[in-house]
Amino acid sequence: MDTQQQILRILDDVLSLGGRSAGFDRSTHLLGAIPELDSMAVVNLITSLEDQLGIMVDDDEIDGETFGTVGSLTDFVTAKLAA
Numbered sequence: 601m602d603t604q605q606q607i608l609r610i611l612d613d614v615l616s617l618g619g620r621s622a623g624f625d626r627s628t629h630l631l632g633a634i635p636e637l638d639s640m641a642v643v644n645l646i647t648s649l650e651d652q653l654g655i656m657v658d659d660d661e662i663d664g665e666t667f668g669t670v671g672s673l674t675d676f677v678t679a680k681l682a683a
Contacts, residue, residue, distance in 0.1 A: 626671030
């Protein structure tokens with residue numbers, strides 16, 4: 601399973617999307633486009649990404665652009681995994 605697929609699975613689980621993430625691609629907008637992705641869900645999403653992918657995310661590393669699209673989130677996580 602590649603990084604984007606893992607992220608989509610985590611998104612689906614955390615946001616209870618019922619499989620909707622299967623239709624997402626790199627250009628799919630997240631923050632502001634998916635009602636389930638509110639501020640509390642962002643915190644839960646970060647925690648799940650850390651736990652399931654073994655990364656650490658500091659508060660000053662993320663902003664709204666990180667969660668702008670599936671692609672921007674995938675790129676962020678990929679960079680964290682490579683570090």
